[in-house]
Amino acid sequence: MEITTRSLWTLVHGMGFGALYLLACSGSIVLLSLRSTTNAHSTPGGDRVLGIYLTVMAALAWLTVLSGTYIIYPWYRAAPPTGVANLAAFPRSLLLSKPATRQWHLIGMEWKEHVAWLVPIAITMAAFIAIKYARDLKHSPALRSALYGFVGTSLFAAGVAGFFGAMLDKNAPVDGGQTIRLVQGE
């Protein structure tokens, strides 16, 4: 059982940071809804939980977009040398070479690479508000609406990026680099 370094990075980016972010979104919505329960007993520790949670999500969002943009995307978009017939090591060119897969790049990748950057903007803002206004959130529907709106939008944007990331990897996986042997074959 083997894996290449590029495959490992796509796993860290997508199944690690990205998937964890998507999972964390539902938790943040639950925590946010708990903050609107006005009859709940408020403690300084309880007030801080949402801020800490959203800060961890913001860190995950930044790690996801930075690893995607600066580590994996260059491998994805690398141009093949002239005369190369096998495009397996050049996912973007491979997708564009066939009518059946062109739109995965032209719509999927083009949307994914940009919409994903809305996620760290939205969730960093949400974390800032949850920390600074931890005590006031319970009494301010407008603040909670802002957090619901931006967390919800980040969930949608991360979902789009995750969906297309998975589909692109099915059609033209980013692969190559050194091979890491995980389990020795018999």
Add this chain to the structure above:
Amino acid sequence: MSSETAISQGNIPALPNGSAAAAILSAGIGSLALALFTIVADQSATAKNLLSIYKPTGALSGVSTLAILVWFVVWAALEWRWRGRDLSLKRINIIAFTLLLLSLLATFPPLGDLL
């Protein structure tokens, strides 16, 4: 002081909402900046070249870096102006959500190509 922020917990008064308004509106403006830079890079070869500040990543490096810069600069400016003030958060939310929705739509290639 708005009714929302006038509410206090115990003896501690609520914080003025100016900093929140600055963060919310700047996030909307930063998102729209991302979408606008995306469209500009898509439609102009010169802009695409200028925005390729890290060649292996291409224009995406410049688009995302500039959008983040716009977001931080706007955030700092609004924070400086609005800190300590109380504003209508509902109106700020509506504007920010509109900008966010426009950004989502404009980054979708079939729609972005129409602009």
